[in-house]
Amino acid sequence: MSYFYLLFPVAVWIISQTIKFWVRVYKKNVPNNIKGAFWVYVWAGGTPSTHTAILTSSLVLVLYHYGLSPVFTFALAITMLVLYDMVVDRKREEMLEQYYMKDTSLLSEVKDGYILDLAGHTLREVLWGAALGISIGVITVYFVL
Secondary structure (H helix, E strand, O other): OOOHHHHHHHHHHHHHHHHHHHHHHHOOOOOOOHHHHHHHHHHOOOOOOHHHHHHHHHHHHHHHHHOOOHHHHHHHHHHHHHHHHHHHHHHHHHHHHHHHHHOHHHOOOOEOOEOOOOOOOOHHHHHHHHHHHHHHHHHHHHHOO
């Protein structure tokens, strides 16, 4: 059981990235070659946020094991800070994109008229990741532990 807590975030990552990959396949936003599809699977950004899913599912496990304790409060505070920073980073990136799109001579890397996604998530992506993470955490608590 001690390895469970090391493998659990990996399992959540695989579940979230698989969902994200199939969302991209549905939107026809995946390269046709295997190498490109693999890298899209590993590095894909978008809905649901894998970072959020890992944090919130782990938060559910902390709540299950420690209850409303100082450990849970600390984990909740860290989770809230990281999620807030992801949304703020995305807003910062969107503002930067709008600034550079006014003068296209400032751009060095543009793909299809947009700066490549560098950081952050939209609020919708974070909320979907939180819903997925909490669901996985609750399923794990009730059916695995």
